[in-house]
Amino acid sequence: MEGVKVEAIPPSSLCSVCTGIFNGKWQPQLRGWKRAIKRPGAPPDPFNPEPAFGTAYDHGMEPFVHGKGAPPTLSYPHHTVEELRASGASCALCQTVVLAFDALHPRNDIITDYMEGRKPYGVAVWGREEVKGAKGYVFVYTERGKTSRLVFRYHVYKDWAANRNMDVNPTVGEREGNVKDVMLDMHDGDSDVSKKENKHLIAWMDRGTSIERVAQFLNETSDFARDLPKSLVRELPTRLLYLMPGPSGPTVRLIDGANSSLDIDTPYIALSHSWGNTMPIQLVTSRLSEFPNGIAFQHLPATFRDAAALTLELGVSYLWIDSLCIIQDSASDWLHEAQRMASVYTFSHLTIAASASKNPATGLSPSPRPRTVIVRPTWTGYIQEWGLQPGQTLRITNPWHQEFGNAIVSAPLNRRGWTFQEYALSPRVLHCTDGEWWWNGIGDGIYRETSTDAIRFFTGPGSVSWPDKLAFFNMERRRRTHTPDAWLWDRLAAQYNQRALTKRKDKLVAFGAVAQIFGRVTGLPVDTPGEYAAGTWRSLLPFGLHWAVGENAERYVMRPGAEDEGYVIPSWSWASIDGLVRFHDGSSLRGTREEQCKGMPRVVDVQVVTEGGPFGPVRGGFIILHGPIFRIRADKKARDHKELGFYRGFTVLRSDGSEAWKGDGQGFSLDSWKSRLDEWADDREMYLMIADCDAEDRYGDAFAILLESVEVGLKGKGVFRRIGSTRFSFHGVGLLMKDVRQDGNEALRDGEYIDFNSTTGFYTYKII
Structure with a gap:
């Protein structure tokens, strides 16, 4: 052009x-x-x-x-x-x-x-x-x-x-x-290209249509594989949709990607979409022999048809759509394919994100594009007031939707749990929003149809709403920005946990591909049994335990269905929470590992039972720790009630029941949303596990996990379940331990621990 x-x-x-x-x-x-x-x-x-x-x-x-x-x-x-x-x-x-x-x-x-x-x-x-x-x-x-x-x-x-x-x-x-x-x-005055704000529309038009500009973006970023983890072996998806253009619309055929004669480097495009309440067409066992012969294009929902047409326009013949490439009524196939999502999205030529679509029937862009409105006023008032020339272009834009956070982060697609991995793992994404398309790769720049300038949306390592793709894939970026691995992982977990899921058993499965790629990029021993444990990493513990439920968290409460029976995420994992979590991970910024873990309990053992591999559905698990733990009595009445967080006093008890130390006005956050809203009926006994503290023998802040004891005869002795967390100030573990161990007392009673160090007064205990 x-x-x-x-x-x-x-x-x-x-x-x-x-x-x-x-x-x-x-x-x-x-x-x-x-x-x-x-x-x-x-x-x-x-x-x-x-x-x-x-x-x-x-x-x-x-x-x-x-x-x-x-x-x-x-x-x-x-x-x-x-x-x-x-x-x-x-x-x-x-x-x-x-x-x-x-x-x-x-x-x-x-x-x-x-x-x-x-x-x-x-x-x-x-x-x-x-x-x-x-x-x-x-x-x-x-x-x-x-x-x-x-x-x-x-x-x-x-x-x-x-x-x-x-x-x-x-x-x-x-x-x-x-x-x-x-x-x-x-x-x-768009013809006055000396004005920077008026340049970009003409510049974009000079580069061709939106399709041509997206194709140019793909060509300019064709070396994206250099940023992918070398330990991840490239492979084609198990199944793909083969597209052929035709006079009345493309022909669509399901093929076997694993056993076909396709070259391993054959480009394919993946679709990220929201299922909504219904899925009009799916791959089920009874249609497994039918789909390879052809799928009627007119029977596909609008979003699928748009994605197929766009795939062909971009010069690609293969498309991956989850509902048509995974056997939906086969538990074994679903579980197998869920474990391969890391490869499907990481090696995709492009991921098309149907960001504005609430279900497959709405199409990729339900509203006209682009959002910029072009008019040529003839009314003399515009000419008199602004000095426009007759026939000169007047460009009208909606500034709200020029913000990536408003157009993309708030889009319907990005409220769903399964779609988090689809953006985080895809090296290149085309976001199809209402009125405009956006695209970005592994880098800082996010481009849109109506601008030549890259949007610098804040997706740094401290982002709380959107994954930093560059830091995710690039270790050099993390070193340059002084971003600890534990910190980035915590942010990814917090971002994901804000999204909704339909089935509780999917909670960690839908995050498994992110975990797999993060581990390989970071150099964690992903293939070592027990390294990845229910949303955390043994190599990064005990940092993965330092989370709290966000006050006012508007959570999606998922009621377990029949398919969830037998799947239990351990209480110490952030994934056990339906809603926003925040991490207390400031200690991860310290220099050495020894400095980072000073004041934290020692991890003795971690075991998690999963189905179909370490990134599959979780059936249960436990963690065994050794460190300071105390029995406490929390006051019945809250001293203050701010933003639904209870600020209560509590008393540390000795083994004989006497009071050792009184804390005043501490912020308690229980993991159960409903119990944080209701007043406690009585002064409540629980256990306080010191997870991190500033100093052992002087005044400072501490982060503690609140526990309740599990019945001795049920799980053995020294077994607890996490129920909440608290931040409080005290005079250090050493002095507190000294206060507790008076007159032959200890912090816990017989049966409340697995093992005991008589020198330090610390205990070994299990959290399930």
Whole structure:
């Protein structure tokens, strides 16, 4: 497309109403009225006009009148959101506004959401009732030296006009709390390529269509295999879909990837998608002989059809879709293929992520693309106000969806547990979102359809919402950024645990491929029996025990079904929690391993029972530790109740039941969500295991795990189950132990431990 000019960029298709915004002969209203700055009665500000545009007074809506007598704004024909939504089927601008209504917005920001224990997916901007009753109008405002805005303003109450004199903001003249805005950026003068903000659309168009740009991205990153772990042997998926173009749509055939004559380096594309509530077509045992003969293209759901067509457009003939390449009613095949996901995604030519699709029927991009709306105003007001030339391009974008966190992280696909590995492991991903495509590889740059500049979304090792693909695959990156392996692993676990799963038995299976690749990249002995244990690594213990349930964690509570019977994740594993977890891993930043583990218990043994290999479903397990553990009595009443975290006093007891030390106002977090909400009935006895402390014999902070004893006759002596955690300050393990061991006392009683060191007073105990 060499030599493409601005004039060659086709304008977007607009409805007659939206066309009128740019082609009418309206006069600017409210000139010199600057919201929140301009006071009523003040002289006009010629440098900061806020002209508002309307069509007429006769469109069925009373014009809004400023509370202090400022000139009225004119009504907008799409004065209900429902009308706007109906028009969005054919109008790019209406659709852009509708998408803003439907988008999920973070309640604060991703970091704050995490620290307050909330998932970073946000909430809908408007409730259904608000949308149903909203009325509005449109206006434009400009600020000198800044991007102009096209504003769709809606009032969420039907009687907003009648109540405009009640509770009125004297500056704006509108009732506070009843106004909702959708603000779109307007970039004028795209032919003036000297302006950086106006360059990128033309530059992208010069590089060809979106398909051509994605193909160029694949070509430029064709050496991605250099970043993959050398210990992972390349292999083709067990089954693949073979695609052939045809006049009425591609032909689709299931082939045996393992036993076919395909070269091992044959490129294939993988699809990452959400199943939703139903899957219209699946590979089941009864169709195993049918699918190799052909699958009717029209019988595939829209997302699968779009993925097949896109695969062929990118010059690839093979596609992998889980529901069509894994026998869904075969437990043995499912388990076998689940163990091979590391290879399937890591060696894929590209992974297509149907980010915006809630189910297979919605297609890859349910909304028109790209989100940028191109118009060429003929109304003289634009020319007079901004100096546009007749026929010059005006580019309108939704700034909200230019943010990777809003477009991708909050997308429906990325709320599901199984899809975490599909992004983290795939060296190259094409994200198909509402209105725009994004793509990225093993690197910092994330590209989108409407920009040549890479987005620098924060996915560093400290990210709490999105995996850092570069640090995941690249050990040199970790060394350069001083990122300990234990720290990165904890962040991956925390990110994954915020996602939803349907079946409890899948909890660690859906994370197994991530674990396998992380272990191989990091140099952990992945193939050694017992190295990977229920979501943690023996080589990285005891760091993997230092987690706490996030306060306010909005968890997905998975009720065990019949298929979950017999699958039990040990209580000491973060994977036993349905919801957000945070890790207390500051000690992992210390220099040597000895320095890191000082103040932590010693790991004696770890055993986990799995099905189908170390990364398969977990049936049970235990960990045996040696270190300081105390019996305590936690107060019945909370001294403070903040953000659903109980701040309680507790007393350390001696073996004879007497009080050894009193802690005041400590923060207790129980792993059971419901029990954190209810007041305890009585002063509660439990056990406090010191997991990490700053110092042995002086005042400092400590992180402890709360345990309850398991019935002696059931599991043997010295057996506990984790029930929570706490952070507290005290005068060190040495002095606390001295307080406890008075008058011949010890910390625990007979039967509460496996073994005992009479010199240190430390115990050996088991957690199941």
